[in-house]
Amino acid sequence: MPTPLSVPASPGVRHPALRELSYWLHLWRRTWRGTVVISVANPLLFLTGIGMGLGQLVGDRADPALHGGSYLAFLTPGLLAAASMQNAFVDAAGPVYDSARPGGHYRAAAATPLRPADILHGHLLYILVRLVVSAFLFTAVATAFGAVAPARAPLVVPAAVLAGFAFAAPLTAWSVTLDRQAGLEALFRFVVMPLYMFSGAFFPLSQLPDAVEPLAYLSPLWHGVELCRSLALGTATAGGAALHTGVLAALTVAGVLLARRRYERRLHT
Amino acid sequence: MPAATMVERNLMIYRHTWPLLLAEVFEPVLYLLSFGVGIGHLVGHVPGLPDPSTGYAEFVAPALLATAAMNGAMNETTFNMFGKLRTDRTYESILTTPMTVRDVALGEVAWALLRGTLVTAGFLVVVTALGLVHSPWALLVVPGALLIGFAFAAVGLAVVTFLRDWQDFQFIQLAMLPMFLFATTFYPLDVYPRPLRVVVECLPLYQSVELLRGPFLGEAGTGLIVPVLYLLALGGLGLAVAARRLEGILRT
Numbered sequence: 001m002p003t004p005l006s007v008p009a010s011p012g013v014r015h016p017a018l019r020e021l022s023y024w025l026h027l028w029r030r031t032w033r034g035t036v037v038i039s040v041a042n043p044l045l046f047l048t049g050i051g052m053g054l055g056q057l058v059g060d061r062a063d064p065a066l067h068g069g070s071y072l073a074f075l076t077p078g079l080l081a082a083a084s085m086q087n088a089f090v091d092a093a094g095p096v097y098d099s100a101r102p103g104g105h106y107r108a109a110a111a112t113p114l115r116p117a118d119i120l121h122g123h124l125l126y127i128l129v130r131l132v133v134s135a136f137l138f139t140a141v142a143t144a145f146g147a148v149a150p151a152r153a154p155l156v157v158p159a160a161v162l163a164g165f166a167f168a169a170p171l172t173a174w175s176v177t178l179d180r181q182a183g184l185e186a187l188f189r190f191v192v193m194p195l196y197m198f199s200g201a202f203f204p205l206s207q208l209p210d211a212v213e214p215l216a217y218l219s220p221l222w223h224g225v226e227l228c229r230s231l232a233l234g235t236a237t238a239g240g241a242a243l244h245t246g247v248l249a250a251l252t253v254a255g256v257l258l259a260r261r262r263y264e265r266r267l268h269t
Numbered sequence: 270m271p272a273a274t275m276v277e278r279n280l281m282i283y284r285h286t287w288p289l290l291l292a293e294v295f296e297p298v299l300y301l302l303s304f305g306v307g308i309g310h311l312v313g314h315v316p317g318l319p320d321p322s323t324g325y326a327e328f329v330a331p332a333l334l335a336t337a338a339m340n341g342a343m344n345e346t347t348f349n350m351f352g353k354l355r356t357d358r359t360y361e362s363i364l365t366t367p368m369t370v371r372d373v374a375l376g377e378v379a380w381a382l383l384r385g386t387l388v389t390a391g392f393l394v395v396v397t398a399l400g401l402v403h404s405p406w407a408l409l410v411v412p413g414a415l416l417i418g419f420a421f422a423a424v425g426l427a428v429v430t431f432l433r434d435w436q437d438f439q440f441i442q443l444a445m446l447p448m449f450l451f452a453t454t455f456y457p458l459d460v461y462p463r464p465l466r467v468v469v470e471c472l473p474l475y476q477s478v479e480l481l482r483g484p485f486l487g488e489a490g491t492g493l494i495v496p497v498l499y500l501l502a503l504g505g506l507g508l509a510v511a512a513r514r515l516e517g518i519l520r521t
Contacts, residue, residue, distance in 0.1 A: 034439055041443060049450030056460050057312045057325075071311070189292050197299050203307035 020122020
């Protein structure tokens with residue numbers, strides 16, 4: 001589908017990064033219905049299929065590691081954090097790669113007064129908006145399902161957004177330098193999917209063989225899963241929450257700083 | 270046979286991209302480790318199986334294999350073919366040679382089958398290495414996966430003729446994801462209330478899982494006739510629809 005490269009002049013938009021943001025929002029106006037259907041259908045399917053279906057098998061044999069609740073209550077916040085990471089991949093890998101290639105939208109934007117950092121910040125803001133919308137919809141569905149307590153839902157949404165954004169920032173830094181599409185697929189298969197499966201979203205990491213278990217704690221997604229889960233189940237401690245938030249925030253900051261340098265190098269040479 | 274030329278062309282291209290096949294084995298293995306090992310401990314034994322000592326990993330493995338056979342075949346005839354059909358317009362040049370539309374359709378399905386067999390064999394090796402195979406009947410899984418591959422490759426071939434642009438692939442996902450989650454991949458049919466069971470039994474992936482799960486767990490009986498007939502009929506139907514519609518797209 002041909003897409004307009006010009007950003008419609010809107011007098012209210014001053015900051016250059018917001019101009020970049022308005023470009024992406026402009027594109028989204030055409031596809032938002034599809035993305036909303038996917039964002040609602042995906043959690044709904046996993047919650048019914050895995051949470052309720054498989055939950056019946058797990059049943060009352062429940063492990064103490066499930067914190068005494070149902071499998072559905074255990075799974076939901078973990079799945080939310082993991083879905084947030086996947087959404088970050090969808091928005092920060094392919095689109096950044098496409099935009100940075102010769103003939104891509106970043107090249108056009110870089111020919112205007114927008115600096116590479118503005119382009120990055122604007123795009124990250126857009127990804128943030130998308131993550132907020134997805135996390136909100138997921139949590140709304142899960143709350144309606146009875147899988148998350150309504151009182152805790154407002155805490156869970158920002159935690160999930162942070163979990164996703166901690167991936168989005170380093171991902172942009174990685175995608176912007178990529179030369180071959182195959183790299184995107186490889187990253188998805190060999191990094192994103194293993195993290196998705198083994199970061200404690202679907203089962204407590206104590207289930208893993210002892211030799212592998214310590215490795216899983218290195219997963220950044222595990223911090224996101226733990227943060228969301230402890231907030232959703234009400235088991236959060238101040239120290240734990242601070243640790244998880246700190247790791248995710250550090251990942252975000254490091255990602256943004258690295259991405260700024262790489263955008264500069266890629267777009268201003 | 271001219272359809273073999275189509276397979277040969279794909280083989281020549283895959284000489285350079287064969288690691289993709291390894292990657293295709295990787296995904297079901299990942300699911301197996303995560304669900305079979307991780308959740309397996311939480312589940313304990315699966316109710317309703319003839320042998321109560323069957324572990325959860327053994328229950329899930331054949332279903333993941335059926336899913337991998339389905340995904341491999343569908344990806345080949347939808348994703349890859351859409352590029353050749355609409356973007357690269359490969360077939361239009363092929364059809365200026367003595368090849369016919371029927372040859373192209375058969376060739377692509379045959380290629381999807383070959384690929385699917387390789388992936389199945391790879392997965393079977395991994396599963397055997399993990400110690401999940403206890404019966405020689407498990408070897409029946411290879412021809413079984415071939416049949417699954419045929420049915421879904423043909424369906425994919427029919428579906429691809431209806432797609433307008435890359436956005437439409439979302440709808441395929443929207444059909445395949447629920448099938449993956451609900452077609453008794455992760456838990457037996459007994460979990461569902463009665464009316465829902467009938468719906469699930471009609472899903473092509475459910476029939477595919479049935480076809481593989483029995484032999485994998487060591488029992489091959491007359492129960493396999495229904496899935497075999499179902500998948501043959503589905504594949505035949507897909508092929509018939511695809512040949513007719515491709516003729517319309519490529520010959521006008």
